[in-house]
Amino acid sequence: MCGIVGHVSTSPVNQQIYDSLLLLQHRGQDSTGIATIEGNTLYRVKAKGQVREAYRTRDMRSLLGEVGLGHVRYATSGSAKNEDEVQPFYVNAPYGIVLVHNGNLTNTRELSDELFNIDRRHLNSDSDTELLLNVLANELQNSISEEDLTPDQVFDAVSHLHQRVEGSYASIALIAGHGLLAFRDPFGIRPLVLGHRLDDNGRDEWVVASESLVVDAGGYELVRELAPGEMVFITTAGELHTREYDGPTRLAPCSFEYVYLARPDSVMNGISVYDTRLRMGEKLARKVEREIPLDEIDVVMPIPDSARPSAMQLAQTLGLPYREGFYKNRYIGRTFIMPGQKVRKKSVRQKLNALPREFERKRVLLVDDSIVRGTTSQEIVEMARQAGAAKVYFASAAPAVRYPHVYGINMPTRGELVASARTVEEICSVIGADALVYQDVDDLFAAITEGTEMTELDMSCFTGEYVTGTVTPEYLAWLERTRSS
Ligand SMILES: O=P(O)(O)OC[C@H]1O[C@H](OP(=O)(O)OP(=O)(O)O)[C@H](O)[C@@H]1O
Numbered sequence: 001m002c003g004i005v006g007h008v009s010t011s012p013v014n015q016q017i018y019d020s021l022l023l024l025q026h027r028g029q030d031s032t033g034i035a036t037i038e039g040n041t042l043y044r045v046k047a048k049g050q051v052r053e054a055y056r057t058r059d060m061r062s063l064l065g066e067v068g069l070g071h072v073r074y075a076t077s078g079s080a081k082n083e084d085e086v087q088p089f090y091v092n093a094p095y096g097i098v099l100v101h102n103g104n105l106t107n108t109r110e111l112s113d114e115l116f117n118i119d120r121r122h123l124n125s126d127s128d129t130e131l132l133l134n135v136l137a138n139e140l141q142n143s144i145s146e147e148d149l150t151p152d153q154v155f156d157a158v159s160h161l162h163q164r165v166e167g168s169y170a171s172i173a174l175i176a177g178h179g180l181l182a183f184r185d186p187f188g189i190r191p192l193v194l195g196h197r198l199d200d201n202g203r204d205e206w207v208v209a210s211e212s213l214v215v216d217a218g219g220y221e222l223v224r225e226l227a228p229g230e231m232v233f234i235t236t237a238g239e240l241h242t243r244e245y246d247g248p249t250r251l252a253p254c255s256f257e258y259v260y261l262a263r264p265d266s267v268m269n270g271i272s273v274y275d276t277r278l279r280m281g282e283k284l285a286r287k288v289e290r291e292i293p294l295d296e297i298d299v300v301m302p303i304p305d306s307a308r309p310s311a312m313q314l315a316q317t318l319g320l321p322y323r324e325g326f327y328k329n330r331y332i333g334r335t336f337i338m339p340g341q342k343v344r345k346k347s348v349r350q351k352l353n354a355l356p357r358e359f360e361r362k363r364v365l366l367v368d369d370s371i372v373r374g375t376t377s378q379e380i381v382e383m384a385r386q387a388g389a390a391k392v393y394f395a396s397a398a399p400a401v402r403y404p405h406v407y408g409i410n411m412p413t414r415g416e417l418v419a420s421a422r423t424v425e426e427i428c429s430v431i432g433a434d435a436l437v438y439q440d441v442d443d444l445f446a447a448i449t450e451g452t453e454m455t456e457l458d459m460s461c462f463t464g465e466y467v468t469g470t471v472t473p474e475y476l477a478w479l480e481r482t483r484s485s
């Protein structure tokens with residue numbers, strides 16, 4: 001899951017994009033890029049690392065114009081180390097297009113073949129985003145008529161793209177001399193919101209972003225979430241055009257956004273991420289109550305940061321004391337989205353430190369939002385014991401992650417998942433806990449959708465059922481052979 005943002009403004013846009021990217025940093029730490037357009041000229045700066053260290057003043061000054069986009073990357077295709085895959089990607093025809101993408105395409109092999117053998121396009125990286133951009137460029141080239149580019153021609157091109165591309169994609173592109181295009185895949189797997197504000201002279205300004213907190217922080221009004229398959233085109237003059245996709249669509253957003261990826265102060269598909277995490281805590285509390293006698297738990301503790309709302313609510317529901325026993329070094333990023341198991345393992349110890357006073361002779365229930373590779377839970381259980389805990393129980397606000405995630409979260413192989421092919425007892429012994437409680441799949445579904453009209457979620461990493469239906473055992477085996485993280 002990467003973070004993407006696009007701004008159509010009435011004043012220079014470089015600083016606004018930078019500020020928005022800082023707010024989306026939790027969605028990707030591998031690399032970042034910004035592009036702007038002024039007239040027919042495209043400007044672009046890309047760098048590895050996080051937003052704060054990536055851009056210099058002279059880079060920012062070189063980004064001219066009042067329309068632009070930005071990206072923070074968490075690689076799911078190709079490699080985090082490859083500089084050629086840092087987004088935004090660029091093609092020079094038609095017009096000059098740059099594009100950013102959050103998501104992961106699942107028919108990359110077919111697309112590569114078609115683009116090379118039929119469309120005669122040269123691709124120079126292993127990034128699925130380069131494929132997405134080239135499909136867009138090709139379809140745009142085909143839909144342009146004699147007169148200059150119209151929103152309808154742009155929308156026709158995206159409709160054709162929807163027919164060719166499979167997997168997940170929320171995407172923003174700049175078309176030089178024309179405007180900003182945004183679109184969401186027909187299953188709405190990855191998020192994308194639209195915001196609006198008026199400048200001091202009453203002129204329209206727009207923002208499109210992965211999360212609503214960017215809209216709030218920039219002083220915009222949230223217009224709405226883009227519908228599955230929907231396309232938005234905003235001209236450089238700030239005129240908004242939208243079109244629904246007339247092919248088949250279904251809203252099945254990624255449940256992992258609510259569990260871990262998104263910031264709790266964002267609202268996704270009309271659902272507050274914070275509220276869902278509270279409800280996860282409530283439902284998990286009921287399960288804990290059924291599995292561990294409550295008089296055997298002295299204290300409930302969160303694994304900072306993401307588990308805090310769930311742990312707090314769990315403690316309150318059970319009437320147990322809530323304590324913070326682990327302290328976090330705020331200068332270390334999120335460990336799960338770091339590339340490579342060695343660096344992830346080392347970072348957990350650097351990131352979290354146990355406060356012995358909270359552990360000595362206590363029977364503690366540790367709560368995390370999820371257990372994926374088990375990197376965090378193994379280290380944490382050991383740290384709790386070293387700090388003097390008498391018993392260490394562990395509860396996960398998400399169900400067991402047993403299957404690869406192929407829609408934009410980097411867990412492509414079963415082998416790396418601690419819960420794959422293991423029973424709960426076996427996982428408990430791997431992480432070294434005295435008891436382990438997982439949220440039930442139905443309870444997670446209810447925690448996210450309760451009180452809403454949402455009927456479907458992508459929960460594939462918990463259930464093995466992939467919403468796009470194109471993820472075959474052969475594809476998963478190929479993914480395992482070609483990608484390990
Ligand atoms: O089982 P694992 O493979 O270790 O993955 C799961 C852990 O990784 C994430 O934390 P992370 O440190 O990335 O971010 P956070 O500070 O937002 O909780 C998540 O919140 C879990 O704690």
Ligand SMILES: NC(=O)CC[C@H](N)C(=O)O
Pocket residue numbers: 001002073074075076077078085101102103104105127128129408409
């Ligand atoms: N996490 C994402 O959204 C990744 C986007 C794209 N697949 C990449 O690897 O760069």
Ligand SMILES: [Mg+2]
Pocket residue numbers: 303304305306307368369376
């Ligand atoms: Mg965590």
